Amino acid sequence: MDAFTKLTGIAAPLPLANVDTDKIIPARFLKTIKRTGLGVHLFDTLRYDAEGKERGDFVLNQEPYRKAEILIAHENFGCGSSREHAPWALLDFGIRCVIAPDFADIFHTNTFKNGILPIKLSREICDQLMEDAKLGENARITVDLEAQMVVRPNGEKIPFEIDPFRKHLLLNGLDDIGQTLQHAPAIDRYEARQTPDKAWMPAIAV
Amino acid sequence: MKPRTLFDKVWDAHVVEQLPDGTCVLYIDRHLVHEVTSPQAFEGLRLAGRKVRRPDATIAVADHNIPTMGRAQGILEEDSRIQVDTLERNVAEFGVPYFPILSPQQGIVHIIGPEQGISLPGTTIVCGDSHTSTHGALGALAFGIGTSEVEHVLATQTLLQKPAKNMLVRVDGALPPGVTAKDIVLAIIGKIGTAGGTGHVIEYAGEAIRSLDMAGRMTVCNMSIEAGARAGMIAPDETTFAYVAGRPYAPKGAAWDQALAWWKSLPSDEGAHYDKTVVLNAADIVPMVTWGTNPEAVVPITGSVPNPADEADEGRRVQLARMVEYMGLSVGQKMTDLKIDVVFVGSCTNGRIEDIRAAAAVAKGRKVAPGVRAMIVPGSGIVRDLAEAEGIDKVLIEAGFEWREPGCSMCLGMNPDKLTPGQRCASTSNRNFEGRQGPGGRTHLVSPAMAAAAAIAGHLVDPRDFARPEFN
Numbered sequence: 001m002d003a004f005t006k007l008t009g010i011a012a013p014l015p016l017a018n019v020d021t022d023k024i025i026p027a028r029f030l031k032t033i034k035r036t037g038l039g040v041h042l043f044d045t046l047r048y049d050a051e052g053k054e055r056g057d058f059v060l061n062q063e064p065y066r067k068a069e070i071l072i073a074h075e076n077f078g079c080g081s082s083r084e085h086a087p088w089a090l091l092d093f094g095i096r097c098v099i100a101p102d103f104a105d106i107f108h109t110n111t112f113k114n115g116i117l118p119i120k121l122s123r124e125i126c127d128q129l130m131e132d133a134k135l136g137e138n139a140r141i142t143v144d145l146e147a148q149m150v151v152r153p154n155g156e157k158i159p160f161e162i163d164p165f166r167k168h169l170l171l172n173g174l175d176d177i178g179q180t181l182q183h184a185p186a187i188d189r190y191e192a193r194q195t196p197d198k199a200w201m202p203a204i205a206v
Numbered sequence: 207m208k209p210r211t212l213f214d215k216v217w218d219a220h221v222v223e224q225l226p227d228g229t230c231v232l233y234i235d236r237h238l239v240h241e242v243t244s245p246q247a248f249e250g251l252r253l254a255g256r257k258v259r260r261p262d263a264t265i266a267v268a269d270h271n272i273p274t275m276g277r278a279q280g281i282l283e284e285d286s287r288i289q290v291d292t293l294e295r296n297v298a299e300f301g302v303p304y305f306p307i308l309s310p311q312q313g314i315v316h317i318i319g320p321e322q323g324i325s326l327p328g329t330t331i332v333c334g335d336s337h338t339s340t341h342g343a344l345g346a347l348a349f350g351i352g353t354s355e356v357e358h359v360l361a362t363q364t365l366l367q368k369p370a371k372n373m374l375v376r377v378d379g380a381l382p383p384g385v386t387a388k389d390i391v392l393a394i395i396g397k398i399g400t401a402g403g404t405g406h407v408i409e410y411a412g413e414a415i416r417s418l419d420m421a422g423r424m425t426v427c428n429m430s431i432e433a434g435a436r437a438g439m440i441a442p443d444e445t446t447f448a449y450v451a452g453r454p455y456a457p458k459g460a461a462w463d464q465a466l467a468w469w470k471s472l473p474s475d476e477g478a479h480y481d482k483t484v485v486l487n488a489a490d491i492v493p494m495v496t497w498g499t500n501p502e503a504v505v506p507i508t509g510s511v512p513n514p515a516d517e518a519d520e521g522r523r524v525q526l527a528r529m530v531e532y533m534g535l536s537v538g539q540k541m542t543d544l545k546i547d548v549v550f551v552g553s554c555t556n557g558r559i560e561d562i563r564a565a566a567a568v569a570k571g572r573k574v575a576p577g578v579r580a581m582i583v584p585g586s587g588i589v590r591d592l593a594e595a596e597g598i599d600k601v602l603i604e605a606g607f608e609w610r611e612p613g614c615s616m617c618l619g620m621n622p623d624k625l626t627p628g629q630r631c632a633s634t635s636n637r638n639f640e641g642r643q644g645p646g647g648r649t650h651l652v653s654p655a656m657a658a659a660a661a662i663a664g665h666l667v668d669p670r671d672f673a674r675p676e677f678n
Contacts, residue, residue, distance in 0.1 A: 003537075015522055018400055018500055022639040027618040030284035032270055032290050033245035035353075045641050050627065053342045058378075074521060076401040080433060080637060081618075083243065083334040084352035105404060105436050106336060106350055111355035163368075176354075177254070180362045183223050183231050187364055190222040190233055200461035200468075201235060203262035204324060206303040 002115040003173030006029055007096055008142040009069030011133035020080035021107060023091040023187075038085055039092030042154050064137040068093075072129050077118075078107025087114045097143050099150070101126055106109055112166050115143060116187040117203070119160045128152070133171065209374045209475035212441050213407045216347040216434035216472065222364055231428035232367045235329035236346075237359050238315045239302065241265040241293040242620070243334030243347045246452040247357035248296040257301045259363045265324055266297045266304040269314045271620040274583050274610035277670040286621065300360075308581040313586020315556035316340040320424065321588055323453025326444040326467040328334040332359055337554045337636065339438075343423035344450065345442035345472050347407070350431065356503040365453025368435045371481040373406035377414035379488040385420030386564070388556060388653035389422030390414060390486075396504040398484055401521040406482060409474065410440050412486035421560035428555045429636050432501040441473035450636060495541055496638045496651040498529035507656065507678075511539045532640055533648050534628065541666050544650070548631040549661040550643070551578040551654050552606055553608075553617040555587025556634035559592050560645045561654040565607075568658035568672045574606030581608045583622065584613040596674070607661065619644045 024184045029041040046058050052126035054061045060068065073091070077100040078086060087110045090098070098117055101123045103111075111118045121129070132153050145167065150158045169176055207228075210218070220233040239258075244266070251258070259266060271286040281287040289305070297304040305311040311318060316337050319325035327345035332338060334356040341348035355365055375394055395402070408430050415426065423440050430438030440446075449468065450456050457465045492506045503526070505512070514526035514537070530537060535544075551565045562584060574580045582602050584590040590612055593599050599609045616623040617635035619642070625631055625644025636658050638649040652660065655669035660670065 007311055015521070017525060019498070020637075020639045022618075022637065022642050026645070027620045027640055028645075030242050031283075033249070033289060033543060035246050047647060050646070064467055075405070076434065077349070079400055080336065080431075080639060082334060082338075082350035082352055084246075084334075084354060087352075102401065102404065104434055107429075110352035110354065113352060153474065163227070163229075165225065165227050165366075176356050176366055177256070177361050180231060180358065180364055180366060184362075184365075186223040187229065187233070187362065191363075200457040200465040201326070202264050202327070202455050202461070204236075204303045204455060206263060206265075206305065 001113070001171050003177060004096060004140065004145055004170045005039065005119050006116050006144045006146070007069060008140050010064050010067055010137065010139045011070035011072050011129065012065040012068035013130045013133040014059060014071055015130055017074035018076045018079055021078055021083050021086040022080055023076070023155070024086040025083065030083060030085050035088050036056065038089035039094070042089040042093045052055055058090065069095060070097045070141055071095050072133050073124065075099065075101045075123070077103050079104040082106045086109045087111045087116050091116055099125060099126060101131060103137045112170060113176070115170065117170060119150065121150070121160060125158055141173065209478040211374055211474040211478040211480065212345060212409055212439050212472055213370070214478070215329055216330065217369055219328070227395045229368055231364045231508045233313035233330065233364055234332050234359050235263060236324055236331040237264045238331065238333035238338070239264060239314050240270055240335065240358065241268045241289045243353050243669060244296065244356055245289065245292045246353050247360060248280045248300065249366055251300070251360055256361045256387060258360045258542055259301065260450060261301045263363065264302050266293060266302050267312055267315055267318060268293055268307055269619070270614045272307055272614050273621050274615045274623055277611055283622065285554040301336065304372070310587035310591055311465050313589065314554045314557055314614055314633050316428065317557055317585030320344060320420070321453070321457030321586055322448060323383060326450060326456065327446055328472050332365065336431045338443065339435070340424050340428040340545065340554055342427040342430065342437050342439040344446055345439060345469065347437055348439040360457065366624050370407045371405055372406045372479065373403055373435065373482040374408050374480040375408050375423060375484045376414045377410070377488050379414060381414045381417060381488045381491070384514060384673050385491050386424040386653040386655060387418050389491055389494045391426045392496065392501065392504045392651065393486060393491045395429065395433045395501045396494070400432060400435040400502045403433040406435050407437045408433065408435045408438060414526055415440060415567040416443070419560060421558040424558065427557055429501065432636060434532060441468045451639070493653065493656055495656065495666055497533065497535065497541065497638050498526065499532055499638055501638060501651060505527055505541060507541055507666065509541055511535045511537055513537045515521055520587040528593055544630065544666045544667065546578055546632050546660050546665055547629040548625060549657050550616040550631055550635065551581065551657050552583030552615055553587065553635040555598050555636040556654050557583060559587065559589050561634065562589065563598060563655040564591050565658035568669060569605035569607060569662065570601050572605055574661045574663045578661055580606060580661040581610060583610045584612045586612050599620065618642060632657045633665060
């Protein structure tokens with residue numbers, strides 16, 4: 001996983017609430033055994049018409065947002081399915097940061113595992129950033145994870161909260177399996193312990 | 207000791223270690239694996255030279271993209287076939303137990319877990335699928351995870367997690383006749399919204415929940431994720447124990463007694479703290495149907511399409527107007543006036559034998575309306591075989607329904623079972639998102655009884671008008 005430290009880039013405004021993971025990447029594109037190559041299908045039904053031609057009115061089909069690295073959206077972003085293909089598609093397109101008032105839980109977790117930073121900010125601030133984002137090329141937004149700060153094009157700094165453990169993993173691009181394996185002796189001890197829910201549990205074998 | 211909730215108790219029993227910032231290494235008892243969200247996880251293990259830590263706590267099955275007809279001929283769609291072949295190679299290489307496609311144990315991962323006794327009360331259960339919340343009906347802590355976490359569980363049998371908040375949803379009083387578990391959960395989502403449970407584990411309680419059989423409880427817990435909740439749980443009781451007893455992977459003999467003692471200690475303590483409480487009266491619940499493109503856009507079947515202009519918030523007004531347009535509706539239109547092209551009975555929400563029986567009870571001696579395509583997709587080979595032994599497959603076939611092989615099917619249109627643009631479907635599945643059942647498809651979420659009644663009537667209809675005393 002790539003580390004996330006500081007990013008200055010074009011932000012695409014997506015003023016929609018309840019953007020579900022079926023919308024981010026429809027199920028028919030999940031039939032892959034790879035993590036890469038999904039960017040072309042990101043927001044497929046919003047981005048393309050029935051003939052597969054780009055819809056000109058969709059933000060990611062417009063300049064300069066084809067090069068967007070930040071996405072600004074409304075409430076409950078990423079609701080629905082647990083498919084990690086949603087963050088994979090965002091990442092493959094080039095999005096490294098999503099800013100919204102709140103996120104669905106599983107999507108929120110999945111973004112961190114892929115080096116994408118989800119930032120929760122109030123609806124009011126998201127709306128201000130949305131206006132900034134509409135200015136396009138001339139209005140780059142900076143996201144500084146170390147300082148936990150979003151910097152608007154006018155220089156205004158907006159602080160954000162983030163779980164310290166997740167911040168640490170993201171800043172250093174750490175694989176969390178590696179982190180957990182540092183606790184392998186504790187896992188061994190747990191498995192050896194006769195907890196009330198262990199002694200009786202049958203093994204699965206077919 | 208501080209009074210604890212059901213969730214607190216199951217959580218506490220599975221904490222391997224707590225890190226200084228409160229993140230826990232949480233032990234996972236059961237890991238269910240399917241073909242769509244696992245290939246990249248096994249590939250990750252392979253690249254890092256890691257093994258599956260507990261193959262004996264893992265079960266794999268193909269369900270999402272397999273065909274529901276003629277599967278003995280193999281999978282014709284190449285990308286689906288590659289995904290299933292990849293799963294079969296991976297389970298062989300890593301020694302993971304697997305139910306092959308043509309075996310009777312094969313089925314939707316959330317149907318077969320409880321059916322086989324793999325999903326048990328008081329356990330932690332995960333799967334790379336958001337509807338893992340289903341298994342919470344047994345009193346397990348069960349939740350969906352992404353592929354990176356699938357790999358994490360395969361490698362370590364744990365997850366790094368912070369505890370969720372507790373939310374109580376109580377449904378008081380007796381459920382009126384003709385109202386089902388699906389109607390309860392749709393009413394709950396209509397009340398709390400698609401993000402009403404975010405950050406929480408919902409515990410369902412109250413007389414109406416207690417009176418549900420296990421199939422109904424699974425339907426309710428299944429859709430917890432549609433309310434944004436991390437998981438849904440119902441305290442285990444005699445109904446739970448009677449369901450679990452004797453299943454292939456359930457504990458037996460002395461192990462059963464030991465398990466039962468622990469399971470009986472799980473219900474929430476008197477005075478346990480809930481961060482949020484929501485109460486519904488069962489008497490107020492009627493058969494429900496979604497009209498829009500998320501599960502909170504729901505109305506009673508006796509209702510009509512709402513007017514977006516009545517919505518105060520501008521963003522929501524725009525969203526509701528978009529729903530009306532996408533769904534091909536007009537404001538104020540009665541739900542019962544909506545003609546149906548397709549009926550789908552199945553999925554992890556409503557693909558159990560009780561659901562198929564409910565559909566058959568409505569269909570018996572009646573005919574599917576001309577022009578309607580009606581499909582029944584049993585949730586597992588065991589459900590299919592049981593239905594066939596009871597003869598209800600014949601009842602449904604005679605009425606004009608298609609009787610198909612088990613799988614996820616038209617719930618998410620990853621296999622050939624899809625809606626075509628503009629088609630309107632009464633579906634017993636769990637999501638009515640735009641394009642969920644096929645690009646341009648229009649989904650109305652309903653109970654099995656309403657789905658079958660709609661197939662007969664040719665339009666959305668109140669299933670209570672189709673109730674027959676001999677089946678009640």
